[in-house]
Amino acid sequence: MMRKSPMKQESRQTISGVDFKEYFQPESIQKALEIRAEYGDQIEVAAGSTDLLVANYEKLHEIKYWLDLVKLDQLKKIEVIDNELHIGAMVTHLQLMKSDLIKKNLAVLAAAAEDVGSPQIRSRGTIGGNICTSSPAGDLLAPLLSYGASFKLQSTEGERIVKAEEFFTGPKRNSMETDELLTEIIIPLTDNKREGSWIKVGRRKALVISTLTLAVVLEFEGEKIVKAGIAMGSVAPTPVRLKGIEAVMVDQKLTDLDYKALGREVKASINPIDDLRGTKEYREDVAVDVMVRALKEIERKVSS
Amino acid sequence: MKKFGRGMATIMFGFGYGEGFPDHSIASIEIKEDERIVIRTAAADVGQGVITTVIQIAAEILRINPNYFEVVQGDTHKTKNSGSTSATRQTYFTGNAVKKAAEDMLANLYHYGSLEFRSNHPEIAIEDGKIYMYDDPDDYITYWEMAERVKERGEKLEAEGSFFPVTYSPDENGQADKVYVAYTFLSQVIDIEIDTDTGIIDLLDVYSAIDLGKAINPKNVEGQIEGGTVQGLGMGMMEDQVIRNGKTLNAGMTDYLVPTSVDVPKFKHYLVEEEDSEGPFGAKGVGEPTLIAAAPALANAVYDAIGVRFFDLPISPSKIKKALKEKEENS
Numbered sequence: 343m344m345r346k347s348p349m350k351q352e353s354r355q356t357i358s359g360v361d362f363k364e365y366f367q368p369e370s371i372q373k374a375l376e377i378r379a380e381y382g383d384q385i386e387v388a389a390g391s392t393d394l395l396v397a398n399y400e401k402l403h404e405i406k407y408w409l410d411l412v413k414l415d416q417l418k419k420i421e422v423i424d425n426e427l428h429i430g431a432m433v434t435h436l437q438l439m440k441s442d443l444i445k446k447n448l449a450v451l452a453a454a455a456e457d458v459g460s461p462q463i464r465s466r467g468t469i470g471g472n473i474c475t476s477s478p479a480g481d482l483l484a485p486l487l488s489y490g491a492s493f494k495l496q497s498t499e500g501e502r503i504v505k506a507e508e509f510f511t512g513p514k515r516n517s518m519e520t521d522e523l524l525t526e527i528i529i530p531l532t533d534n535k536r537e538g539s540w541i542k543v544g545r546r547k548a549l550v551i552s553t554l555t556l557a558v559v560l561e562f563e564g565e566k567i568v569k570a571g572i573a574m575g576s577v578a579p580t581p582v583r584l585k586g587i588e589a590v591m592v593d594q595k596l597t598d599l600d601y602k603a604l605g606r607e608v609k610a611s612i613n614p615i616d617d618l619r620g621t622k623e624y625r626e627d628v629a630v631d632v633m634v635r636a637l638k639e640i641e642r643k644v645s646s
Numbered sequence: 647m648k649k650f651g652r653g654m655a656t657i658m659f660g661f662g663y664g665e666g667f668p669d670h671s672i673a674s675i676e677i678k679e680d681e682r683i684v685i686r687t688a689a690a691d692v693g694q695g696v697i698t699t700v701i702q703i704a705a706e707i708l709r710i711n712p713n714y715f716e717v718v719q720g721d722t723h724k725t726k727n728s729g730s731t732s733a734t735r736q737t738y739f740t741g742n743a744v745k746k747a748a749e750d751m752l753a754n755l756y757h758y759g760s761l762e763f764r765s766n767h768p769e770i771a772i773e774d775g776k777i778y779m780y781d782d783p784d785d786y787i788t789y790w791e792m793a794e795r796v797k798e799r800g801e802k803l804e805a806e807g808s809f810f811p812v813t814y815s816p817d818e819n820g821q822a823d824k825v826y827v828a829y830t831f832l833s834q835v836i837d838i839e840i841d842t843d844t845g846i847i848d849l850l851d852v853y854s855a856i857d858l859g860k861a862i863n864p865k866n867v868e869g870q871i872e873g874g875t876v877q878g879l880g881m882g883m884m885e886d887q888v889i890r891n892g893k894t895l896n897a898g899m900t901d902y903l904v905p906t907s908v909d910v911p912k913f914k915h916y917l918v919e920e921e922d923s924e925g926p927f928g929a930k931g932v933g934e935p936t937l938i939a940a941a942p943a944l945a946n947a948v949y950d951a952i953g954v955r956f957f958d959l960p961i962s963p964s965k966i967k968k969a970l971k972e973k974e975e976n977s
């Protein structure tokens with residue numbers, strides 16, 4: 343016999359209205375910058391909201407004004423301009439991991455994007471959101487540092503370019519002014535052979551905040567390393583670029599380097615803490631071994 | 647470097663409240679003239695599948711397709727006590743109560759059938775929702791028509807069953823004739839790989855052999871084994887409530903980790919159906935027993951892989967890495 347179908351329920355979810363009284367979704371960068379200038383630090387910028395909505399619904403803090411960049415299609419492009427890769431701030435992790443331009447030129451960034459959260463988070467979360475949240479554990483941040491990325495910050499007053507290593511100032515803090523928006527990530531391309539390695543250490547295989555991340559990017563002329571980018575996440579109050587170690591590696595042949603000694607250098611250059619994800623001692627010991635692993639991986643790639 | 651390890655653990659689990667507690671279940675069944683068979687039980691299905699289980703049991707006894715059944719569950723106005731969904735007891739207790747109710751109903755069908763056909767029950771056949779005489783299968787009456795007839799008599803085609811087994815409290819030496827109604831046994835072998843750089847355990851394969859008497863629904867049993875094992879492995883590797891100065895530091899499920907679907911290993915199950923209990927069709931409970939062996943089997947696999955014994959859970963990457971370092975320093 344026919345069964346009664348369950349009563350259809352009206353969706354009670356509200357996108358605007360009571361929950362979001364002051365919610366803006368501008369369609370031009372200019373309009374977004376004007377709103378940003380007007381509200382300053384009172385407004386939360388939403389660039390995917392994978393962190394922001396969690397914070398909002400857990401009532402970690404009250405959010406009154408919202409500036410959602412989701413309609414700014416100009417910020418969703420990946421393009422090459424004058425031997426530089428320009429990545430729009432609203433490019434999602436999913437776009438990064440699927441993009442041929444990124445996979446070919448910035449394989450370490452593509453690999454990191456693939457390790458972010460879960461499929462749902464990767465298709466909503468953006469590179470700009472990852473950068474501006476400025477968590478020391480943000481998965482894209484170490485790769486951006488190791489590629490020597492710069493960030494374009496815009497306001498109604500103009501624009502400025504800030505180097506990635508100067509952008510992050512503390513846990514969830516950065517040097518962006520309250521009237522500015524991050525619009526573009528700029529990464530120099532090279533004709534040299536570039537090989538890299540990405541290692542994310544986490545306590546499970548998905549949906550996990552990194553215990554430690556390592557991004558190593560080496561540029562070669564012949565067998566000689568001409569440029570090195572080494573950066574780590576979750577080992578200090580900000581994602582860190584290890585310039586001292588980069589300097590040791592430049593002008594050397596990879597196979598002439600003492601990987602274990604470099605690993606110990608890495609350990610000496612970081613300043614991790616004990617937390618629920620791992621102890622300070624754990625992070626230091628793992629840093630040594632993953633550095634060795636990363637260099638061996640690059641050695642394999644270069645020789646093949 | 648990756649190090650392979652294999653570990654095993656075996657458990658036994660006495661289920662039900664036991665120890666003399668007045669543990670029991672009551673269930674009833676009604677056949678309606680509108681082609682429905684309604685089972686009433688207070689047993690709560692929290693996802694483990696007791697509703698499916700009791701429908702299968704009643705359908706088997708009443709010789710009819712399970713699609714005709716409806717279950718009224720967990721309503722104190724409409725159902726009598728079925729005890730809690732805990733202690734791995736519902737299949738055994740409520741399963742038996744429903745089985746007894748179904749048997750009572752089957753006897754009623756024979757009773758009313760013999761009145762209908764003015765004959766003795768050995769001459770009567772009951773199957774596929776029809777009652778008829780063996781010597782004239784075409785002249786049948788359906789269960790639904792029978793329900794109508796019974797209604798016309800001012801009665802209802804309904805039955806009730808209860809299951810109330812006796813257990814005993816253990817004496818001062820911890821002994822008694824029957825502390826629990828029955829015991830479920832499970833052996834598990836777990837294969838893992840440990841990354842010595844990061845101290846991270848990769849779960850490979852889990853082989854489970856469970857003596858469950860009878861699998862009423864083998865797919866549900868497999869679901870229980872996989873769910874319980876993953877929960878046990880979460881306890882073994884991840885779940886860690888950190889309390890400092892009386893405050894829990896884990897703010898939520900972001901830092902109180904349980905395995906995700908991609909952390910889950912491959913499973914192979916062996917169901918040992920010895921039908922050795924007084925449960926419905928010999929079935930025993932499988933809920934909690936599926937969780938218990940996972941963490942000890944994991945700890946044994948870790949020992950096999952790196953030669954270090956851990957005595958506190960979870961066996962986190964930090965603990966493994968530290969143990970590997972100490973082992974290297976001491977050698």
